[in-house]
Amino acid sequence: MLLQIVLGVLAAMLVVMIAAWAFGLAVKNGGWTDVFWSFGTGLLLATAAFVATGTDTSQARRLLVAAFMLAWGLRLGLYLAPRVAGHPEDARYAAFRKSAKNYPLTMLWVSLPQAPATALLALSVVTAAKRPTPELDIRDALAAALYLVAIAGETISDAQMKRFRADPANKGNVIETGLWAWSRHPNYFFQWLGWMAYPVMALDPTRPVSFLTLVAPAVMFGLLRYVSGVPPLEEAMLKSRGDAFRDYQKRVSVFFPLPPKQRA
Numbered sequence: 001m002l003l004q005i006v007l008g009v010l011a012a013m014l015v016v017m018i019a020a021w022a023f024g025l026a027v028k029n030g031g032w033t034d035v036f037w038s039f040g041t042g043l044l045l046a047t048a049a050f051v052a053t054g055t056d057t058s059q060a061r062r063l064l065v066a067a068f069m070l071a072w073g074l075r076l077g078l079y080l081a082p083r084v085a086g087h088p089e090d091a092r093y094a095a096f097r098k099s100a101k102n103y104p105l106t107m108l109w110v111s112l113p114q115a116p117a118t119a120l121l122a123l124s125v126v127t128a129a130k131r132p133t134p135e136l137d138i139r140d141a142l143a144a145a146l147y148l149v150a151i152a153g154e155t156i157s158d159a160q161m162k163r164f165r166a167d168p169a170n171k172g173n174v175i176e177t178g179l180w181a182w183s184r185h186p187n188y189f190f191q192w193l194g195w196m197a198y199p200v201m202a203l204d205p206t207r208p209v210s211f212l213t214l215v216a217p218a219v220m221f222g223l224l225r226y227v228s229g230v231p232p233l234e235e236a237m238l239k240s241r242g243d244a245f246r247d248y249q250k251r252v253s254v255f256f257p258l259p260p261k262q263r264a
Contacts, residue, residue, distance in 0.1 A: 016040035030093030042073010124216030150194035
């Protein structure tokens with residue numbers, strides 16, 4: 001049943017991402033790709049968790065995992081949508097538009113791989129939802145606590161950045177307050193941390209299938225730290241902030257929150 005659910009998620013997300021690609025071309029803003037992916041992933045993985053029945057599975061746990069995914073998708077999607085609607089195109093997609101010989105084809109190949117990424121995330125979500133214990137227990141409570149910390153941290157870091165950008169006095173400066181004094185990308189760190197709730201909930205060395213709960217945090221770390229998150233954003237910041245951002249890079253951890261180094 002796990003394979004069937006994951007393949008169903010893959011097929012549905014391919015439809016979602018083709019729609020995202022077409023909509024982005026129509027409105028001339030590739031940023032809608034991220035919005036479609038956030039809402040689509042949240043809704044489909046919530047559905048996948050809910051239908052993940054099996055021997056001795058708990059309906060309460062399936063509902064808990066589904067709630068995790070709905071909250072994740074809604075929070076991220078509702079944060080991104082206002083930033084995309086009526087605003088200049090994100091620097092990453094604007095760069096594709098300028099440099100690509102065939103922009104529509106380039107965006108198609110940017111959009112479609114996000115569907116298998118969602119399918120990989122489904123492996124962890126469904127495996128956690130199918131944990132074969134009939135009642136919620138302390139591990140579920142710990143997973144919920146970790147998840148709430150992650151959502152709170154991501155929300156706080158986004159709010160801190162929003163306030164910083166809203167102040168005209170900060171134009172051209174680099175934020176170094178709040179969570180951004182400890183990590184250059186605290187929003188990405190907390191987004192990744194939320195996916196650790198699934199191994200906390202269900203990882204069991206006596207059940208080899210439970211190691212699939214590690215897939216989602218591994219995939220999200222790779223994407224956020226090395227592919228679509230940190231690298232393009234830091235490249236854009238170096239272009240727009242120059243030496244100020246280089247100084248920030250020297251003193252503040254790139255991903256995991258750590259005490260900042262003092263200025264020389």
